[in-house]
Amino acid sequence: MTEFEWPWQYSFPPFFTLQPNVDVRKTQLDAWCSLVLGWARKNNVGQIDVTGATSMAVFRNDSISRALPADGIRVVLDELAKRGNLEWTDKTKRRGYLFWRSVREWGQQIYQWAQDTSRINTVCTLFEINQGDETAGQEFHGLDGDILIKALKALEVAGKAELMDFGDNQGVKFL
Amino acid sequence: MDRWYWCDSSLTFGEIVASTAKSIRLYDGDKKTTFEDGHLTLTNLRLLWRHESQSSSLGLHLGLVALVEEEPGGFTSSPKLILHLAMPSHTQPAGPVTTSHNSHIKLCFKQGGCSSFHQGLQKALTDQEWEKLTVQTTPTNHQTNKRPQGKTIHTGILGIERAIQAKQQQTNQNISRAFEDLKNLMDLAKDMVAISKSISSKMKERSGEVSADDATQFRSYLLSLGIDDPVTRETHGSATTYHHNLAREIANALETPVKEAGGVMLLSEVYCRINRARGLQLLSPEDVMNACQVMKQSNQSIHLHTFESGVQVVQSVGLDQEKVMKDTVEALQRYETLGMSAGDLARECGLPLLLAQERLLQAETCAEAVRDESSQGLRFYPNLFFTRDAQ
Numbered sequence: 001m002t003e004f005e006w007p008w009q010y011s012f013p014p015f016f017t018l019q020p021n022v023d024v025r026k027t028q029l030d031a032w033c034s035l036v037l038g039w040a041r042k043n044n045v046g047q048i049d050v051t052g053a054t055s056m057a058v059f060r061n062d063s064i065s066r067a068l069p070a071d072g073i074r075v076v077l078d079e080l081a082k083r084g085n086l087e088w089t090d091k092t093k094r095r096g097y098l099f100w101r102s103v104r105e106w107g108q109q110i111y112q113w114a115q116d117t118s119r120i121n122t123v124c125t126l127f128e129i130n131q132g133d134e135t136a137g138q139e140f141h142g143l144d145g146d147i148l149i150k151a152l153k154a155l156e157v158a159g160k161a162e163l164m165d166f167g168d169n170q171g172v173k174f175l
Numbered sequence: 176m177d178r179w180y181w182c183d184s185s186l187t188f189g190e191i192v193a194s195t196a197k198s199i200r201l202y203d204g205d206k207k208t209t210f211e212d213g214h215l216t217l218t219n220l221r222l223l224w225r226h227e228s229q230s231s232s233l234g235l236h237l238g239l240v241a242l243v244e245e246e247p248g249g250f251t252s253s254p255k256l257i258l259h260l261a262m263p264s265h266t267q268p269a270g271p272v273t274t275s276h277n278s279h280i281k282l283c284f285k286q287g288g289c290s291s292f293h294q295g296l297q298k299a300l301t302d303q304e305w306e307k308l309t310v311q312t313t314p315t316n317h318q319t320n321k322r323p324q325g326k327t328i329h330t331g332i333l334g335i336e337r338a339i340q341a342k343q344q345q346t347n348q349n350i351s352r353a354f355e356d357l358k359n360l361m362d363l364a365k366d367m368v369a370i371s372k373s374i375s376s377k378m379k380e381r382s383g384e385v386s387a388d389d390a391t392q393f394r395s396y397l398l399s400l401g402i403d404d405p406v407t408r409e410t411h412g413s414a415t416t417y418h419h420n421l422a423r424e425i426a427n428a429l430e431t432p433v434k435e436a437g438g439v440m441l442l443s444e445v446y447c448r449i450n451r452a453r454g455l456q457l458l459s460p461e462d463v464m465n466a467c468q469v470m471k472q473s474n475q476s477i478h479l480h481t482f483e484s485g486v487q488v489v490q491s492v493g494l495d496q497e498k499v500m501k502d503t504v505e506a507l508q509r510y511e512t513l514g515m516s517a518g519d520l521a522r523e524c525g526l527p528l529l530l531a532q533e534r535l536l537q538a539e540t541c542a543e544a545v546r547d548e549s550s551q552g553l554r555f556y557p558n559l560f561f562t563r564d565a566q
Contacts, residue, residue, distance in 0.1 A: 024545055
């Protein structure tokens with residue numbers, strides 16, 4: 001696995017200070033969000049714990065002796081949640097699931113694949129979708145099981161799928 | 176105790192009452208006598224002790240007093256004065272006690288007043304007026320028939336009146352003696368006050384012009400006397416003629432220096448410079464600030480500007496803010512790698528530290544600079560978030 005490519009901002013000390021200027025902050029947060037998501041995707045990080053976040057490699061750069069302070073991390077995570085890339089597990093907002101691609105986007109991708117492979121109105125097991133050979137080339141291949149369920153649930157809400165339970169297996173019917 | 180002698184209560188020729196004390200008990204040595212609750216009078220020649228019921232007094236010639244000590248009172252005893260006495264002269268008239276073992280007596284001050292009496296006694300002893308008077312007061316007092324020149328009455332109501340008068344005179348003399356030193360000063364001050372009044376009225380007529388020469392002299396006088404300057408005291412609020420004129424003066428004096436300093440100068444520096452220029456006419460910081468605040472109103476070439484953080488500066492009217500910003504950004508770019516602190520900018524551009532900080536904060540507000548807060552302090556970088564393509 002190739003080393004994650006840090007963006008130029010990662011070596012820019014002011015990146016690790018929350019900018020007071022509103023316009024500058026917006027740009028800064030955009031950069032942070034893409035950094036966090038890219039890094040999480042590369043390193044297969046599905047969950048973030050706020051208390052341990054300060055020690056996470058993405059939020060600090062020891063080579064320039066800078067680290068994003070706790071309140072800065074909080075702001076970044078809130079921004080991610082706003083964009084649908086972070087889902088808090090509980091009300092206290094201490095832990096959350098990280099989706100480098102939002103659940104909705106996953107759902108859309110899966111549905112697209114279902115359409116392309118003319119699987120509409122058929123039933124698939126979840127195993128097939130994220131582990132099966134037929135999805136080998138797809139991005140959602142190897143997707144975390146929980147995220148897959150969330151994605152399908154999102155499709156369900158959109159009326160494009162229906163989740164089913166076959167005992168120890170779970171399946172979905174694309175509509 | 177044998178130094179006391181009977182005498183009448185009148186004062187002899189040249190005798191002046193120094194102080195009195197009430198409720199005095201006499202002690203022979205350390206023993207109490209029956210002479211208690213009496214009125215003690217200190218004159219410049221003697222001590223007189225008298226009980227209210229009696230008309231005659233006990234007198235003690237001060238020349239016999241060798242040493243006076245003070246014995247402070249305790250919980251059960253009152254403060255006392257111990258008088259060590261010399262041998263009496265053989266011409267001394269008869270007293271209550273013919274012989275006594277003790278050569279010291281005590282005066283017990285049941286109602287206080289011991290210390291002040293002690294002081295008076297010391298003074299009388301140092302003055303030693305009895306030496307100066309040629310008239311032998313001790314023997315003549317004994318002869319109650321002998322009267323000093325003039326048929327002055329010592330007893331009865333007239334005697335009391337006379338005593339009161341004498342006391343008043345004494346008080347007056349004391350007061351005038353005490354204030355003699357101040358009289359000279361008062362005379363001098365009278366002249367000064369007259370002069371200052373005339374000058375201030377003249378200045379008022381000229382409607383408060385702040386000109387250099389007359390006002391300088393005048394103020395130097397006033398400063399030496401400590402009298403308040405009437406021109407400044409009359410001003411209320413900030414929009415008065417005094418402040419307007421002052422504003423004009425400051426603007427004229429400091430226009431060039433401010434321009435040389437880059438068009439911006441801290442208010443503290445303005446204050447120092449204007450006072451240095453005036454020399455004797457020192458302005459208070461409040462006056463300088465008020466004057467600067469009215470500068471804009473009176474359309475001077477420089478005016479006051481307050482930053483968000485509260486720092487106040489004086490700026491040339493034609494100051495180009497854009498140019499200032501550009502200069503700051505250029506300086507920032509020179510320090511791109513490590514960031515620029517306020518100190519760096521100050522050194523780079525020859526600015527005072529406070530001003531450099533304000534420039535950086537201004538650049539940040541205009542999104543030209545971004546800040547980097549770390550344990551090493553606050554530094555600024557050029558805003559690469561905007562200028563460089565973000566990922």
